[in-house]
Amino acid sequence: MRICFVLLSLLALTVILIPGCSGVGEESYSSSWTTLPASVEKNDADMADPTAELKMTVLPAQASVQNENSVPVSVSLVGSGSADMELQVAMSSVLGGKFDPEKGEFNNGSFMTTYTAPADVTGSNEIVALAGSLLATSAIQILPKAIVAYQVQVVPADLTLGRQQTTSLTVKVTDSNGWSVNDSDVILTSSLQGVFGSTTGTTENGAFTTTFTSGDTSGNCKISATAQGTSGAATIVISVVPEITIIPTLNPAAAGSTQQVSVKVTDERKQPLNGVKVFITSSNGGAFASTTEETGDDGFACFEYTAPAGVGVVSDKLIVQALGLSASADMVLQ
Numbered sequence: 001m002r003i004c005f006v007l008l009s010l011l012a013l014t015v016i017l018i019p020g021c022s023g024v025g026e027e028s029y030s031s032s033w034t035t036l037p038a039s040v041e042k043n044d045a046d047m048a049d050p051t052a053e054l055k056m057t058v059l060p061a062q063a064s065v066q067n068e069n070s071v072p073v074s075v076s077l078v079g080s081g082s083a084d085m086e087l088q089v090a091m092s093s094v095l096g097g098k099f100d101p102e103k104g105e106f107n108n109g110s111f112m113t114t115y116t117a118p119a120d121v122t123g124s125n126e127i128v129a130l131a132g133s134l135l136a137t138s139a140i141q142i143l144p145k146a147i148v149a150y151q152v153q154v155v156p157a158d159l160t161l162g163r164q165q166t167t168s169l170t171v172k173v174t175d176s177n178g179w180s181v182n183d184s185d186v187i188l189t190s191s192l193q194g195v196f197g198s199t200t201g202t203t204e205n206g207a208f209t210t211t212f213t214s215g216d217t218s219g220n221c222k223i224s225a226t227a228q229g230t231s232g233a234a235t236i237v238i239s240v241v242p243e244i245t246i247i248p249t250l251n252p253a254a255a256g257s258t259q260q261v262s263v264k265v266t267d268e269r270k271q272p273l274n275g276v277k278v279f280i281t282s283s284n285g286g287a288f289a290s291t292t293e294e295t296g297d298d299g300f301a302c303f304e305y306t307a308p309a310g311v312g313v314v315s316d317k318l319i320v321q322a323l324g325l326s327a328s329a330d331m332v333l334q
Contacts, residue, residue, distance in 0.1 A: 054079035056089075056136040058129045060115065064141035070116040073099075075129045075136065077109040085109070089131040095121050095142060106131070117142045149176040152186075152232030154225045161214040161221075163240045163267045169196070171208045171225040171232075180206020184227045192221040192238060203227070214238045216273050218323050241268040242276070244320055244327035248305070252332035256309030263293075263301045265322050272299025276322050283317035284308055286331070295322075307333055 054077055061072040075089055089111050091099040096118040104111055115127060122142050129136045150173060157168040171188070173181040184203040188196050193215025201208040212223060218240035224233045243266045249259040263280065265273045278293050278301040285308035293301035308316055316331040 053081075054085065054134060056129060056131060056134040058127055058136045058138040060127060060138055060140050062140075064143050065115070065117045066143045067117055067122065067145040068119045069145070070114050071140070073113050073115050073127060073138075075106075075111040075113070075131075077106055077131075077134075087131040087134070089129055091115075092128045092130070093125055094128070095123065095125040097125070097142075115140070119145075150174070150181065150228035150230050151176075152225050152227050152230055154223050154232050154234035156212065156223065156234055156236050158236070159234075160237045160239055163216055163218075163238075163269075163271075163273075164214055166211050166213040167236070169210050169212045169223065171201075171203070171227065173203050173206055173208075173227045181228065182206060184208075187226045189224045190221055191224075192219055193217045194221060194238075212236070216240065216267070217275070218242075240273065240323060242266065242273060242323045242325055243268070243270070244278075244322055244325060246318055246320055246327060246329035248318070248329065248331060251329075252334045253307050255307055255313060255333045258304065258306045261303045261305045261318060263295075263303070263320050263322070264299050265295050265301070266299055272297065273323075274299065276301075279321045281319045282308070283319060284313065284315065285310070286316045286318070307331060 057076050057078065059074050059076070065071045073091070075091075077085060077087070085106060087106055088103060089106060090103040091113055093099070093115065098116045100114045100116070102113075104113070117125075122144055125140050125142050127138045127140055153172040153174075155170045155172065161167060169188075171186050173184045173186070175181055180203075182203055182205065186201050186203060186208045188199045188210070190196070190212070195213045195215070197211035201210060214221065214236070215238070218238050221236045221238050222233050223236060224231055245264040245266075247262040247264065249261070250257070253259060261280070263278050265276045265278065267273055272295070274295055274297050276295040278295060280288060280291055280303050282288070282305075287306045289304035291303075293303060295301045305318070314333055316333060318329045318331060320327050
């Protein structure tokens with residue numbers, strides 16, 4: 001009886017152990033008292049994000065930029081497979097400004113754009129790049145725009161001119177760095193009579209070119225040009241070579257008599273000069289109603305002259321000055 005009981009107990013234990021250890025069937029099981037792991041099934045939601053191993057960086061070419069100035073900005077993807085990723089990146093800035101382009105795709109893991117700072121905002125700014133779930137930022141300082149000093153230079157082709165002669169005239173506009181300034185409005189004036197081909201214009205490649213034709217007035221002619229709120233000047237010497245002719249009404253003349261003396265002023269081409277001041281004097285006591293007159297359109301200035309009278313006075317000399325030159329005429333008295 002005792003032997004039978006032992007045999008039945010061993011048989012029951014064997015039946016209990018067989019299901020826990022066998023590999024029968026398509027499924028496997030585990031229990032807390034076994035060393036076999038449980039089987040886990042994975043679905044698409046459990047797959048890792050392909051950008052999880054990527055890192056994005058933003059790098060402006062310089063740490064600061066002035067108002068309205070531009071700076072290149074590079075955005076890069078770093079990580080395995082970054083060169084093959086097709087991601088759209090969009091740019092923005094905390095303090096405003098513009099990007100060109102504002103968005104685009106990475107090319108071999110790189111995206112290039114240009115940032116232009118706003119015109120009226122300064123301070124510490126942050127450039128932001130967003131691509132999918134990736135976000136990157138970079139700090140850049142916006143500084144006030146530097147005050148630019150401009151220079152205006154007037155360059156005539158000739159520094160001396162005769163009456164009504166023409167020369168080429170160039171106005172050059174540059175900034176404080178010596179760079180040419182384009183599309184700058186230019187205004188021209190002259191201190192003496194003269195005519196410009198155009199008194200106004202706009203610079204192209206930093207220069208504006210026109211002509212200047214002198215008038216009938218001799219002297220130092222100051223040509224002034226104004227652009228970008230500043231001015232420059234050059235001096236052209238207008239050298240009119242006059243000819244002075246003294247024409248008394250009577251010669252010989254009676255001592256003590258009064259007559260008209262005409263003075264004609266012409267240029268080197270015998271053309272009358274208008275508006276020329278003429279001064280006249282006498283070397284031997286003659287008198288004039290006025291010693292200063294101005295030439296008219298015909299180039300003549302007229303004087304009322306009274307010949308000297310006295311014992312032994314037989315002649316007088318009339319001396320005329322105009323345009324820096326002088327001429328004289330001998331009067332015979334009877």
